[in-house]
Amino acid sequence: MVGERVVDALVIGGGPAGSTTAYEVAMGGFKVLMIEKRSEIGIPVRCGEGISKEILSILNLKKDPSWICSEMDGARLISPCGKVMVIGPEIAGPETGFVIRREIFDRMLAERAAAAGADLWVNAEATSFDRVEGGAVVNCIHDGKEVAIKAKVVVAADGFESQVARWGGLNTVLAERDIDTCIQYEMMGVDVDEKYVEFYMGKRYAPGGYIWSFPKGENISNVGIGMNATAIKRGGDPKRYLDDFIRNNDRFSKGIITEINAGAVSVGLPIEKTVADRMLVVGDAARMIDPLTGGGVFTACISGQEAGRTIVKALEEGDTSAEGLSGYERAWRDQVENQLVRNYLAKEKLLDLDDEVLDKVIEGLSEYDLKEVSTQELLKGIVKKHPELMNDLTGLI
Numbered sequence: 001m002v003g004e005r006v007v008d009a010l011v012i013g014g015g016p017a018g019s020t021t022a023y024e025v026a027m028g029g030f031k032v033l034m035i036e037k038r039s040e041i042g043i044p045v046r047c048g049e050g051i052s053k054e055i056l057s058i059l060n061l062k063k064d065p066s067w068i069c070s071e072m073d074g075a076r077l078i079s080p081c082g083k084v085m086v087i088g089p090e091i092a093g094p095e096t097g098f099v100i101r102r103e104i105f106d107r108m109l110a111e112r113a114a115a116a117g118a119d120l121w122v123n124a125e126a127t128s129f130d131r132v133e134g135g136a137v138v139n140c141i142h143d144g145k146e147v148a149i150k151a152k153v154v155v156a157a158d159g160f161e162s163q164v165a166r167w168g169g170l171n172t173v174l175a176e177r178d179i180d181t182c183i184q185y186e187m188m189g190v191d192v193d194e195k196y197v198e199f200y201m202g203k204r205y206a207p208g209g210y211i212w213s214f215p216k217g218e219n220i221s222n223v224g225i226g227m228n229a230t231a232i233k234r235g236g237d238p239k240r241y242l243d244d245f246i247r248n249n250d251r252f253s254k255g256i257i258t259e260i261n262a263g264a265v266s267v268g269l270p271i272e273k274t275v276a277d278r279m280l281v282v283g284d285a286a287r288m289i290d291p292l293t294g295g296g297v298f299t300a301c302i303s304g305q306e307a308g309r310t311i312v313k314a315l316e317e318g319d320t321s322a323e324g325l326s327g328y329e330r331a332w333r334d335q336v337e338n339q340l341v342r343n344y345l346a347k348e349k350l351l352d353l354d355d356e357v358l359d360k361v362i363e364g365l366s367e368y369d370l371k372e373v374s375t376q377e378l379l380k381g382i383v384k385k386h387p388e389l390m391n392d393l394t395g396l397i
C-alpha cells in the first residue's frame with residue numbers, strides 16, 4: 001500500500017541548499033519535510049571544502065571549530081611557469097575564506113533545520129513530480145516503501161544531477177563546455193602554508209581548469225583538479241594530470257592520500273528560470289556554481305535562504321503559483337547573478353588562453369596591489385608592458 005503525507009513544503013535533497021530552505025520555512029512556522037536519498041546527510045563528501053567567511057554573517061552562524069578546520073589569509077595563483085600572485089580573500093572569491101569539514105557542516109545545517117521544526121527523512125528518494133489542484137504530489141521511496149507526498153510547493157534541491165526541475169518542466173540541460181570533471185585527494189604529510197589556498201593555473205597543470213590545494217591544517221590539504229569536459233581526451237585524464245602534478249612537486253610528492261573523492265560541477269550560467277508553478281530550484285540544481293572556481297556551497301546557501309523566505313511569504317498569501325513565487329527569482333539574482341556572469345565570461349576566456357599568455361598576465365597582475373587599483377588602471381599598466389595582451393585581457397579582468 002502507498003503511504004501518504006501532506007505538508008506545506010517539500011524539499012528534495014539534503015545538501016546545503018535544501019537544509020537552508022527547510023530552515024527558513026520551518027522558522028516561518030510552516031510544515032516542511034526534507035527528503036534525502038542517501039542514508040546519511042553530508043556523506044560521501046565531494047568537495048574541496050573551501051567557503052567564504054561571509055557564510056557566518058549570511059546564515060547567522062557562530063565560528064565553530066567542529067566544522068571550520070582552518071582560516072585563510074588569501075590565495076596564491078601559480079602560473080604555468082611558476083610565477084606567483086598573492087591575493088586577499090576579498091578578491092580571491094568565495095572559496096578562500098575557511099576550509100571546512102563538509103560532512104559536519106552539511107549535518108549541522110540539516111540539524112539546524114530540524115531544530116527549527118523541519119521534518120527530515122533520510123533514505124528517501126523522490127521518483128516523480130505531478131501538479132495537482134493547489135499543489136503537487138511527489139512519489140518517494142522511503143526505507144523501501146512507497147509514499148506519496150502532497151505539498152503546496154516543492155523545492156528542487158537535488159544537486160548537480162538534478163531531475164526534479166526537469167520533471168517540473170524547467171530546462172537544466174548543460175553543454176559539454178559547461179561541465180568540469182573533478183577528482184580530489186585529502187593528503188597528509190604535505191608541505192603547505194596553512195593560511196593560503198593555492199590554484200595552479202594553465203594547460204600544463206590542468207587543461208581547461210586548474211589544480212587546487214586547500215589546507216585543512218598542519219601538513220594536511222585537499223589537493224584536487226577540475227578539468228573542462230571538452231579538454232578531456234581520454235578517460236582518467238583528470239587523475240593522470242593530478243598524479244603527475246603530485247609526483248613532480250616536492251611539497252606534495254611525499255604526502256599520503258587518506259581520502260579520494262570525485263564528481264562533476266557545472267561551470268555554465270544558472271538556468272534561465274528557477275521558478276515554476278508549485279516549484280523552486282536552488283543551488284547546484286539551478287547551476288548556481290561559480291563557473292570560474294567551481295565553488296557552489298555559498299550560493300547554494302544564499303539561494304536556499306531566499307527560496308525559504310519566498311515560500312513563507314507565498315504560503316502566508318496562499319499563492320504558490322509561479323507568479324506567487326516569482327520574488328525568489330529576483331532575490332537570488334540580485335545577490336549573486338552579477339558575479340556568476342562575470343566569472344562565467346572570465347572562465348570562457350581562460351579556457352582558450354595559452355600558457356605563455358597566462359604567465360604574462362599573472363606576472364603583470366602580481367605587480368599591483370589589487371585592492372588599490374581599478375580594473376582600468378590594471379589593464380592600462382599590463383598592456384603598456386605587453387601590448388600583445390590587449391585582446392586576451394579584455395574580458396578576462
Ligand SMILES: Cc1cc2nc3c(=O)[nH]c(=O)nc-3n(C[C@H](O)[C@H](O)[C@H](O)COP(=O)(O)OP(=O)(O)OC[C@H]3O[C@@H](n4cnc5c(N)ncnc54)[C@H](O)[C@@H]3O)c2cc1C
Nearest residue numbers: 013015016017037047048049050126159263283284296297
Ligand atoms: C570535487 C568537487 C569539489 C568541490 N569543491 C568545492 C569547494 O571547495 N567549495 C565550494 O563552495 N563548492 C565546491 N564544490 C561544489 C559543491 O559541492 C556544491 O556546489 C554544493 O554541494 C551544492 O549544494 P546543493 O545543496 O545544491 O547540492 P548537493 O550538496 O549536491 O546536495 C544535493 C542532495 O540531493 C540529494 N538528492 C539527489 N537526488 C535526490 C532525489 N531524487 N531524492 C532525494 N534526494 C536527492 C543528493 O543525494 C544530495 O545529498 C565542489 C564539487 C565537487 C564535485
